[in-house]
Amino acid sequence: MIEIKNIYKSFENKDVLKNISKVFNQGETNLIIGRSGSGKTVLLKSIVGLHEVDKGQILYDNRDFTSMGQKLRKKLRQEMGMVFQGGALFDSLTVEENVRFPLDMFSELTSLEKQKQVDFCLDRVNITDANKLYPSEISGGMQKRVAIARSIVLNPKYLFCDEPNSGLDPETSMVIDELIHSITVDLKITTIINTHDMNSVMEIGDNILFISDGEMCWEGNRKEILYSENQKLQEFVFANKQYQRIRDDKINQ
Numbered sequence: 001m002i003e004i005k006n007i008y009k010s011f012e013n014k015d016v017l018k019n020i021s022k023v024f025n026q027g028e029t030n031l032i033i034g035r036s037g038s039g040k041t042v043l044l045k046s047i048v049g050l051h052e053v054d055k056g057q058i059l060y061d062n063r064d065f066t067s068m069g070q071k072l073r074k075k076l077r078q079e080m081g082m083v084f085q086g087g088a089l090f091d092s093l094t095v096e097e098n099v100r101f102p103l104d105m106f107s108e109l110t111s112l113e114k115q116k117q118v119d120f121c122l123d124r125v126n127i128t129d130a131n132k133l134y135p136s137e138i139s140g141g142m143q144k145r146v147a148i149a150r151s152i153v154l155n156p157k158y159l160f161c162d163e164p165n166s167g168l169d170p171e172t173s174m175v176i177d178e179l180i181h182s183i184t185v186d187l188k189i190t191t192i193i194n195t196h197d198m199n200s201v202m203e204i205g206d207n208i209l210f211i212s213d214g215e216m217c218w219e220g221n222r223k224e225i226l227y228s229e230n231q232k233l234q235e236f237v238f239a240n241k242q243y244q245r246i247r248d249d250k251i252n253q
Helices: 040-047 070-077 095-106 111-124 140-152 170-187 198-204 231-237 241-252
Strands: 002-011 014-024 029-033 055-060 080-083 158-162 190-195 207-212 215-220
Touching: 002 040, 014 040, 014 055, 014 207, 029 040, 029 170, 029 198, 040 158, 040 190, 080 140, 095 111, 095 140, 111 140, 140 170, 158 170, 170 190, 170 198, 190 198, 207 231, 215 231
Parallel strands: 014 215, 029 190, 029 207, 080 158, 158 190
Antiparallel strands: 002 014, 002 055, 207 215
């Protein structure tokens, strides 16, 4: 579980995050949603410590991340996995080497144990017969799956995904969504996903935080979001007429 309490963040005297509090539950896909410029990316980066908050607390299973020194933070970060927007694979390394990289950096496993863990993670994301290929030799969807395999190779307690479906077609995006959700549930990870993709929201949104202009405007789940009377949320959701029709059809049933 990750809990944020009364988070504030500003840049050059401009308030970007304003008094945001939220609990992100273990074993659920927790989504941060909002328009571009809403503050959701700053919030995600603040939670992982890429930005220092001006005020408030960030708690990892009741451990106060905001008050930790660098040594303790470094230790805690070994419990985190990260899937970056572009995948961020190393072009000069093979698929297998990309996944093994965190093990080489942070574990004391033997070569055989590392290989076993790499094979397990690649199998978990349904990557076969691609171990020796380079990122340029596989599709964008496969690159994202390799990035997910790398993010879980150290058995993290916490998984962070920044726009994981960026640049993917709708069908591949659904595969990535389901993969992240199943890994979260099966491995009992606390997963936080930063997204503006309403398809992801409706498919895997177990616990959703909606941000507008740096403020927390709504929280709920994918079953509740279509029926919220929050005006800002409605404008965000129903910018896609598909979801207006879905709501109307359910109301008329």
